[in-house]
Amino acid sequence: MSSVFQDDVTAFADDYVMGLMSPTEAEMFEALIAADPALSAHVAQLRNQLLPLDLSAEALALPAGFAARLQAIIAQTPQDAAPVTVPLSSDPTVAPVAANLPRAPMRWLAGLAASLVLGLALGFGGAMQRPAPAPQVVAVLLDDQGQPRAIIEDYGDDTAQIRFVSDVDVPQGFSIQAWTLPSAEMGPRSLGVLDGARAAALAGPDLPTRPTPSCTRSPWNPRRIAHRTPDRADHRQGSGRRAEHLTRTRERAGVWSVKGDSNPSRCPCPPPPIAANRPNPT
Amino acid sequence: MTDDTRQRSRQLDWALTACAEGRPDGIDAILDIEGPQLLGVARRILIRHDLAEEALQDAMVLIWRKAAQQRQGEGSARGWIYAVLRNRCLTILRDGKRLSSLSPDELTRMQDARQDLCQDDDWKLLAGTGRLGECLDTLDDPARRAILLAHVAGYSHGEISARQGVPLGTAKSWIRRGLASLRECLS
Numbered sequence: 349m350s351s352v353f354q355d356d357v358t359a360f361a362d363d364y365v366m367g368l369m370s371p372t373e374a375e376m377f378e379a380l381i382a383a384d385p386a387l388s389a390h391v392a393q394l395r396n397q398l399l400p401l402d403l404s405a406e407a408l409a410l411p412a413g414f415a416a417r418l419q420a421i422i423a424q425t426p427q428d429a430a431p432v433t434v435p436l437s438s439d440p441t442v443a444p445v446a447a448n449l450p451r452a453p454m455r456w457l458a459g460l461a462a463s464l465v466l467g468l469a470l471g472f473g474g475a476m477q478r479p480a481p482a483p484q485v486v487a488v489l490l491d492d493q494g495q496p497r498a499i500i501e502d503y504g505d506d507t508a509q510i511r512f513v514s515d516v517d518v519p520q521g522f523s524i525q526a527w528t529l530p531s532a533e534m535g536p537r538s539l540g541v542l543d544g545a546r547a548a549a550l551a552g553p554d555l556p557t558r559p560t561p562s563c564t565r566s567p568w569n570p571r572r573i574a575h576r577t578p579d580r581a582d583h584r585q586g587s588g589r590r591a592e593h594l595t596r597t598r599e600r601a602g603v604w605s606v607k608g609d610s611n612p613s614r615c616p617c618p619p620p621p622i623a624a625n626r627p628n629p630t
Numbered sequence: 631m632t633d634d635t636r637q638r639s640r641q642l643d644w645a646l647t648a649c650a651e652g653r654p655d656g657i658d659a660i661l662d663i664e665g666p667q668l669l670g671v672a673r674r675i676l677i678r679h680d681l682a683e684e685a686l687q688d689a690m691v692l693i694w695r696k697a698a699q700q701r702q703g704e705g706s707a708r709g710w711i712y713a714v715l716r717n718r719c720l721t722i723l724r725d726g727k728r729l730s731s732l733s734p735d736e737l738t739r740m741q742d743a744r745q746d747l748c749q750d751d752d753w754k755l756l757a758g759t760g761r762l763g764e765c766l767d768t769l770d771d772p773a774r775r776a777i778l779l780a781h782v783a784g785y786s787h788g789e790i791s792a793r794q795g796v797p798l799g800t801a802k803s804w805i806r807r808g809l810a811s812l813r814e815c816l817s
Contacts, residue, residue: 362809365713366780367720368787374717382699394809395709397816400758401781402712405674407666411683415661418687419654422694427652430698 357387365394500526500550508539508550516545526550638663642707649697657694660711668715674747675719675784677740685722689715720784744783745793748775756782765815773808776801 363369364377381388498516501509510526526539539550641663648656668689672682692714700710722728729737748756756778757763766774772794779785785793791801 359806362806366777366805366809367716367784368780368805371721392706392709394813395713396706397762397812398781399709399712400760400762401756401778402671402716403667404756404758405667405670408669408673408679408682410661410665410669410686414665414683414687415658418657418661418690421687421691422654422657425691425694427649427697428695428699430650430701 358390361387361391361394365391365398509547510542510550511547512545639706639708642711646693646697646707646711647701649694650701654694656697657690660690660693664708664711668712671712672715672719674782675716675744676722677743678736681722682719685719686715689718692718716784723784724786744785745779747783748778753778761816762812765812768815769808769811770804772796773804773811776804777808777812780805 360369360377364374369377381391498510498512501511516524524545525541542548642660645656645659645663648659650656665686669682669686672685672689673679676682676685689711693711696714700707732740753766753774754763757766766777769777776790776794779790779793780787787798787801787805790805791798794801796804
């Protein structure tokens with residue numbers, strides 16, 4: 349995992365445990381925790397380390413009847429179901445499904461992607477010390493377990509950068525390449541073969557005018573594309589242009605397939621219908 | 631970890647599992663084991679007894695609702711239960727509408743009482759005698775104070791920066807660097 353990404357996640361975990369997130373941010377971060385055992389363990393450890401601060405409060409006897417009143421309330425309170433982790437198909441011939449569609453098998457995956465991208469956007473928005481230029485769109489690629497594998501930052505000038513945030517196993521004889529799907533008419537365009545699973549600058553055909561699910565094959569099958577304009581980029585546009593800017597950047601996005609295939613000229617699976625490709629409206 | 635702490639942890643694990651299985655006796659068990667301490671934490675943050683009771687009741691309902699989700703994750707039951715309570719307290723504290731029925735004098739009293747929680751000279755009482763206290767002692771005064779204001783008194787970044795008379799970024803940086811040092815010391 350890259351150190352910048354790790355730093356961001358650590359900082360969000362700190363804010364979360366300290367109670368310094370807004371309720372909305374906290375809820376989104378919880379979605380991320382729910383899907384990431386390592387992050388969950390990290391948060392739990394920090395909580396436990398700070399627990400002595402809570403245990404130093406002076407204990408107070410519960411008022412008479414408190415337990416009985418509480419029992420009366422929970423008797424009428426339905427419990428949230430435990431999340432069902434339905435495995436997505438790992439069949440490489442099955443086109444990926446955008447997780448934010450009503451028919452998506454795992455609604456929380458959209459929340460997860462949104463929360464991760466929110467986190468990144470907050471990181472970019474809040475970090476004044478970060479060097480310019482700021483990316484205009486951040487896309488996070490998740491694998492079919494919902495784990496973030498790569499981040500693509502679109503700088504809005506037809507260049508983008510890809511960073512891998514976890515190890516990607518490239519089998520012998522395979523390469524990795526990034527694809528973009530500018531439109532159904534134009535078809536998929538390669539952004540080039542990557543030199544292994546490491547950070548790289550991407551430049552090439554226009555970034556897509558509409559987001560598309562990734563066109564991928566095994567061994568790594570990104571399921572979900574998410575993107576959001578970082579807050580700082582919004583603000584830099586000035587209030588008059590903000591809406592236009594948001595619209596424009598939302599219509600870009602979603603390049604992003606990375607697949608193991610040694611032939612850079614064609615994307616071997618047909619693009620899914622464009623109607624399935626609406627961006628997550630966060 | 632003392633034997634008493636271990637036993638409490640086991641009992642809380644059992645209680646939370648009971649809740650996850652839909653058994654209300656899990657809620658009674660949590661109240662028996664941690665109820666007075668939880669109420670004390672809520673009162674320390676919210677100052678007013680009525681708000682503290684409300685926070686504890688809301689938190690216990692949330693624990694009941696979300697127990698099944700929590701049981702699938704990692705982490706100690708105790709840490710999670712306290713986190714749910716603290717979050718509920720902070721929500722009440724930061725809900726302008728919720729506090730709008732209080733008089734300005736009462737709000738000022740709440741603010742001052744929270745500020746007084748983290749006076750420089752008695753912060754060691756907050757951390758107890760364990761390793762956390764030793765590690766907090768190694769921090770710069772501003773970083774330690776910012777962390778305690780946030781965690782013990784429930785201050786936001788903005789409140790810390792205003793109270794300490796520093797820019798928001800400085801307050802954030804104190805907490806961030808302070809926690810990084812703390813983690814290193816505790817590991």
